[in-house]
Amino acid sequence: MKFEANKPVFLDALQMAGNASPTKTTLQILYNLLLKLEGNTLEIRATDLDMTIVLRLQVEGHEDGEIVINSKKLLEVVKELPDFPVLLSVDEYIVTIKSESGFQCNLTGFDASEYPALPDLGAAKSFHIPLKDFRFLSEKTTFAVSGDYSRMSLTGAYCEFKEGALQMVATDGHRLGKAWTAASGLPAQPGVILPPKALSQILRMSEDPEQVIQVEIGPANARFSTDTIVIFTKLIEGPYPNYENVIPKDFSKQMKGNREHLGSVIRRVATMANAKTKLVVFGFQERQLALSAKNQDLGGDSEESLPVEYSGEPVEVGINANYVLEVFRLIHTEEVQFKFNNPLGAIIVEPVMDKPNYFFIVMPLRILKDGQ
Amino acid sequence: MIFHVDMDAFYASVEQLENPTLRGKPVIVGGVDSLRGVVSSASYEARVFGVHSAMPVQQARRRCPHGIYVPGRHAVYGEYSRRLMDVLSEFSPVLEQVSVDEAFLDMTGTEGLFGQAAESGRGLKAAIRNRLGLTASVGVAKNKFLAKLASDAMKPDGMVVVEPAATQTFLDPMPVGRLWGVGKKTVLELHRVGLYSIAQLRGQSLEILAGNFGDNFAEHLYALARGEDDRDVVTETEEKSISHERTFETDSSDADSLTAVLLDLSERVARRARKDGYSGRTVTFVWRNPDFTRQSHARSLAEPTNSSQTIYASAIALFREVAKPRAGRKFRLIGVRLSNFSQDPQQQSLFQIPKSASNLDAAMDAVRDKFGESSIRRARLADSEAED
Numbered sequence: 001m002k003f004e005a006n007k008p009v010f011l012d013a014l015q016m017a018g019n020a021s022p023t024k025t026t027l028q029i030l031y032n033l034l035l036k037l038e039g040n041t042l043e044i045r046a047t048d049l050d051m052t053i054v055l056r057l058q059v060e061g062h063e064d065g066e067i068v069i070n071s072k073k074l075l076e077v078v079k080e081l082p083d084f085p086v087l088l089s090v091d092e093y094i095v096t097i098k099s100e101s102g103f104q105c106n107l108t109g110f111d112a113s114e115y116p117a118l119p120d121l122g123a124a125k126s127f128h129i130p131l132k133d134f135r136f137l138s139e140k141t142t143f144a145v146s147g148d149y150s151r152m153s154l155t156g157a158y159c160e161f162k163e164g165a166l167q168m169v170a171t172d173g174h175r176l177g178k179a180w181t182a183a184s185g186l187p188a189q190p191g192v193i194l195p196p197k198a199l200s201q202i203l204r205m206s207e208d209p210e211q212v213i214q215v216e217i218g219p220a221n222a223r224f225s226t227d228t229i230v231i232f233t234k235l236i237e238g239p240y241p242n243y244e245n246v247i248p249k250d251f252s253k254q255m256k257g258n259r260e261h262l263g264s265v266i267r268r269v270a271t272m273a274n275a276k277t278k279l280v281v282f283g284f285q286e287r288q289l290a291l292s293a294k295n296q297d298l299g300g301d302s303e304e305s306l307p308v309e310y311s312g313e314p315v316e317v318g319i320n321a322n323y324v325l326e327v328f329r330l331i332h333t334e335e336v337q338f339k340f341n342n343p344l345g346a347i348i349v350e351p352v353m354d355k356p357n358y359f360f361i362v363m364p365l366r367i368l369k370d371g372q
Numbered sequence: 373m374i375f376h377v378d379m380d381a382f383y384a385s386v387e388q389l390e391n392p393t394l395r396g397k398p399v400i401v402g403g404v405d406s407l408r409g410v411v412s413s414a415s416y417e418a419r420v421f422g423v424h425s426a427m428p429v430q431q432a433r434r435r436c437p438h439g440i441y442v443p444g445r446h447a448v449y450g451e452y453s454r455r456l457m458d459v460l461s462e463f464s465p466v467l468e469q470v471s472v473d474e475a476f477l478d479m480t481g482t483e484g485l486f487g488q489a490a491e492s493g494r495g496l497k498a499a500i501r502n503r504l505g506l507t508a509s510v511g512v513a514k515n516k517f518l519a520k521l522a523s524d525a526m527k528p529d530g531m532v533v534v535e536p537a538a539t540q541t542f543l544d545p546m547p548v549g550r551l552w553g554v555g556k557k558t559v560l561e562l563h564r565v566g567l568y569s570i571a572q573l574r575g576q577s578l579e580i581l582a583g584n585f586g587d588n589f590a591e592h593l594y595a596l597a598r599g600e601d602d603r604d605v606v607t608e609t610e611e612k613s614i615s616h617e618r619t620f621e622t623d624s625s626d627a628d629s630l631t632a633v634l635l636d637l638s639e640r641v642a643r644r645a646r647k648d649g650y651s652g653r654t655v656t657f658v659w660r661n662p663d664f665t666r667q668s669h670a671r672s673l674a675e676p677t678n679s680s681q682t683i684y685a686s687a688i689a690l691f692r693e694v695a696k697p698r699a700g701r702k703f704r705l706i707g708v709r710l711s712n713f714s715q716d717p718q719q720q721s722l723f724q725i726p727k728s729a730s731n732l733d734a735a736m737d738a739v740r741d742k743f744g745e746s747s748i749r750r751a752r753l754a755d756s757e758a759e760d
Contacts, residue, residue, distance in 0.1 A: 148674055173674070173721040246722045277719075320719070344720050366718040 001037050001065025002089040005057070007081055007099075013044050013055045014075045016229070019201055021071045022048035033074065034115040035088075036066040046071060047116055051198050052232040054118075062089075066112035069095055073107055119232045121218035129166065131202075132209040133181045137168035138199050140179035140330055140358045145196045146172035153193055156236040158243075160191030171243060171361070175323050177330070179358035192217055193240055198224075198233035205229045247361065248346055251339040253312030255284055256352060259336045262289070263328045265304050269293050270321035272302035279365050280321040285314045293321075317343045318365035324349065327360040343367075373489050374605060375477040376511040376519035377460060377496065380528035382473035383413030386452050387442055389505050397440055404429055404441040412444055416528055449473075452504060459499050463492065468605045476516055478605040493531045517552050517601035518542070539599035544571035551596045561585070573597045614650065615658070616640040617707030623662045625702045627695065634691055636753050637708040638684035639736075643745075645710055646737060651676035651718065652710035655683055657690035660705035669694050672712065675721055680733050683710060 014033070022030050025048065034045040040061045045054045067090045077097055078086060084100035090109065098104045138157065146154035157170040167180040202224050205213060216223040217235075224231045270280050273293035283290035287310065292303040317340070328336065333351035340347040344366060350359035379385065383401040388394045398418035402425075403409020409429040421436035432439065453472040461467050463486065466478035479492060486492030489512045500508045511522025513534040522532040522542070534542045548567055549559045565584055567573045574597040581590035595601065616637040624630055634657075645652060656670035669690045677683060687708045695701050739748045 151674065171722060173723050174719055176722060241723055243722065346722060361722065363720040363722055366720060 001035070001067055002062040002087075003037050003042060004060040004062070004085045004087050005042065006059075007078065007083050007086050009057055010059075010086055011075075011078050013057050014071075014078055016201075016204065017044045017046040017053050017055055018071055018075055019204075020046040020048055020051050020053040029068070029110070029114055029116070031071055032068045032110065032115070033071045034066065034068050034112060036112065037061050037064050039064070045115070045118075047232075049116065050195065050234045051201065052119060053201060054230040054232075056228050060085075065090060067093070067095060068110040068112055068115050069107060070109075077105060077107075119221045119234070121216060121221055121223055121232075124216040124218040124223070126214060126216045127183075128212050128214055129181075129183065130209075131206055131211045131213055133166070133183075134213065135203050135209075136358075137166065137179045137181060138203060140360075141168045141170040141177040142196050142199055143326060143330070144170040144172055144175040144177045144360075148172065152236055153238050153240050156193035156195045157199060158191050158193050158240040169243060174320075174363045175327070176243065176247075176361035177327070177358070178360075181357065191238070191240060192222065193236035193238055194222065195233055195236055198222075198231060201231055205231065246346065247348075248341055250341075251348070252341050253284065253310070253315065253339070255289065255308050255310045255312075255338040256335055257289065257306070257308035259328055259331060259334060261306060262308075262336065263325060265291055265306050266321050266324055269302045269304050270325075272298070272300045273321055277365060278320045278322045279318050279367070281367060282317045282319055283314070284310050284312065284317065286310060315343055316367065317347070318367040319347070319362060320365060323362045327362065330358075330360070373479050373512055373514065374516055374519045375464075375479050375493065375496065376513075376516070376523040377456075377475050377477065377500075378509050378511075378520075378523045378527075379456065379473035379500075380507045380509055381413055381415050381419075382452075382506075383444060383449055384415035384418070385506050386449055387445075388415060390448070394440060394442075398423070398436050398438070400429070400432055400436070400439045400441050401444050402429055402432075402441075404443050452506070455504055456500065456506075456508075459503050460496070462499070463496055466605050476519065476605045479512075489533050490531070493533065497529075497531060513599075514539070515599070515601040516603050516605065517596060518599055520552075521546070521550060540574075543597070543599050544569065544574070546570045548573055551593065552601070553592060553596075558585075570597050612713050613709050613711035614641050614644045614652070615656075615707055615709035616644075617658065617705055619660070619705040620703070623702040623704050625700050630691065630695075630703065630706060631688055632752055633706060634687050634708060635684050635750065637706070638687050639680045639750070641708050641710050642678055642680040642683045642733065643737065643740065645678035646733065650710075650713045651678045652713050653677075654710070654712035655686035655690065656709040656711065657687050657694065658705075658707040658709055659694065659703050662702050662704050664704065667694075668709075670709075676713070676718065678710070679730060680736075683708065 017033055025031070030048055036043040040058055042057050042059045043054060045052065081099045081103065082101045087098040089096050093109050095107045095109045096104065141157050145157060149155060154172055157168050159166070159168050161183065164182065165180040166183040167178065169176065169178040205211070205224065205226055211226060214225050220235055222233055222235055266280060269291040270278060270293060272295050273280050274295050280291055280293045283292065287307060288305050289308045289310070290303065290305040292301065294301045327349050331351045333353050335352035337350050337352050338347055344364060347362045347364060348359055349362055350356055384399045387399055387401060396417060398421060399415040400411055400418050400423055401413040402411040411423060411425050411427045411429055411432050413425055414423040418436055418439050423432045423436050423439065429441065449472055456473070457467065457469055457475065460475055460477060464477040464479050464482055468476040470476065482492065486495055493510045493512050497508055497510055500506060507529040509523045509527045509529060510531045511519040511525065513519040513522050514536050518534050518539065522534050525532045547569060548554060548562045551570065562573065567576070573593060578590055578594050581593055585593065618633050618637060653676045654670055654672045656668050658666065658668040660666050671686055671690055673682070673686065736748055
């Protein structure tokens with residue numbers, strides 16, 4: 001194998017591939033990349049067995065071939081090269097990298113047959129989606145993905161076609177994010193659970209927001225592809241909990257307020273909240289919201305009220321301030337709305353807009369007697 | 373008789389003992405290097421200037437500018453504390469360590485060994501002085517509440533014995549704030565209704581107190597004002613857990629009956645937890661093998677619980693993990709323990725235990741509250757004998 005590559009293009013591809021390489025594994029081969037040259041197309045493949053990234057880039061090919069090479073070392077070398085073409089050649093497992101600067105290094109590679117094969121998709125269904133829509137769905141949900149591996153199904157984002165839309169939802173039981181985007185003409189499909197690691201790589205597939213990606217869903221794996229990048233990911237085994245059943249449909253209490261103002265008051269009051277629970281008491285009252293916090297460890301407390309539109313009985317609800325601030329960052333409307341029924345039940349937090357296409361849920365904290 | 377032993381200005385005294393140049397001087401131990409530090413101990417020479425523990429160091433420096441301020445060396449105090457407990461444990465095995473420098477001893481039945489109360493108190497003080505080089509104050513009385521007041525009555529290096537007959541004379545003149553469990557807030561409430569001394573409090577009927585402070589707290593005040601306190605000296609700090617166990621007449625390997633027992637035990641544990649207002653994060657399956665060895669297998673849940681169903685589900689999973697690898701494994705005793713109780717405000721979850729299950733718990737609790745523990749049982753347990 002022998003080729004000449006444009007250094008910045010080669011480096012970009014190696015960096016992207018590096019994202020699929022595991023940081024720690026007992027399977028040594030996974031610390032490597034598979035390079036494969038056919039004509040002027042160089043394919044770079046990396047995998048941690050859960051996710052596989054395949055990149056294709058144009059190079060000046062001299063001699064077809066393939067080799068397995070240490071991912072970190074190759075990246076480290078190419079990063080340090082000047083912006084001249086990079087010449088890579090393989091002779092009997094010895095990979096030689098040369099630059100016009102006069103630099104030259106040799107590194108021993110392995111036989112390509114030792115590298116794990118590509119996952120088998122099986123019978124897959126396929127559809128297309130603009131990357132920007134996928135980004136929207138992913139951004140509104142992945143923050144809520146659970147890190148608790150005793151409930152595997154919650155460690156990914158649930159994706160399904162329903163009511164003429166592609167929906168994505170994620171929850172750790174304490175927060176939930178849900179978003180959907182119109183996707184007409186799509187066949188109804190059973191939902192799949194996508195791992196967050198794959199989601200974040202899919203978002204990096206292109207910088208062009210109009211880029212359309214092809215999605216193929218198989219029984220155990222999914223494939224996301226453009227002309228130059230293919231990402232395979234294992235699906236997380238379900239079933240995903242029936243989250244729709246636990247979301248109330250009717251609400252006896254509703255509050256509307258200015259997002260920025262509300263956010264700044266919550267941040268101020270939360271400075272005196274318990275460092276671990278971040279408990280802020282939301283006192284919903286007619287025309288105003290009274291926020292307060294206490295910190296027994298410091299012997300501190302804080303409070304501030306602000307005008308809001310509220311309909312319902314006056315009630316006090318304990319909420320982790322960080323949960324609210326986190327979803328405020330994902331809302332882009334001037335006004336936000338809270339909808340709930342009782343101090344221990346789900347609180348819907350959503351943008352105030354025509355036909356909203358996303359919402360969040362924050363679960364409250366039970367307030368102990370002394371307000372802590 | 374109950375003894376309360378309280379070291380005099382413990383940290384400061386240790387510093388004076390270890391560094392002779394500090395003796396006879398005002399020594400203040402605490403967060404002396406930080407702006408917000410507080411005094412954790414002040415020698416009696418420093419207390420003359422109005423310095424006391426829990427006071428901000430800044431304030432102490434104003435009151436006693438020539439004092440010697442030293443940062444705390446907790447590893448050293450811990451070592452002295454351990455030696456103190458060693459000495460105390462030679463006097464009675466029923467020893468409850470309250471803090472690093474404070475302990476209760478139940479000396480009942482030791483008269484033959486150490487003599488009457490005053491005599492054994494003097495022996496105890498002498499032993500601490502000889503073995504540690506430090507002084508302690510000792511209070512002797514019929515219960516913990518009085519013993520603690522007594523040790524405080526003649527500090528430092530004091531000893532007060534409150535004979536049962538002298539209880540009221542000892543208590544009556546004290547302000548209500550000295551009562552165990554009465555803090556600043558309650559003191560103000562007591563003052564508001566004109567009660568300043570324990571004698572005045574003792575003059576109130578239980579009904580009147582209940583009207584002001586609620587049944588439970590009124591009973592507490594009523595008893596303390598009469599010098600009554602039935603708390604035991606607890607040798608080990610109570611492990612914060614709730615557990616139920618069952619020993620079999622003959623070792624059992626029958627999965628059906630074992631799981632039925634687990635269900636019953638889980639329910640009892642859950643019921644106690646709900647009654648006492650606890651939620652635990654860890655469920656443990658405990659067992660005794662035919663050779664009497666005791667073992668346990670535990671798992672922590674994502675969220676604290678007191679639901680019968682959740683505790684049972686965890687217990688059964690743990691049981692299967694233990695029993696499965698060895699078919700026919702016999703158990704002499706099995707038990708279920710709930711621990712790791714949550715004190716935090718409880719984070720609510722979208723996926724709480726199904727409503728029907730928690731409603732069932734509530735309904736069964738209500739029936740049991742009214743008609744007794746064996747008044748209602750799960751059908752699965754209908755044949756098993758009630759053991760209440």
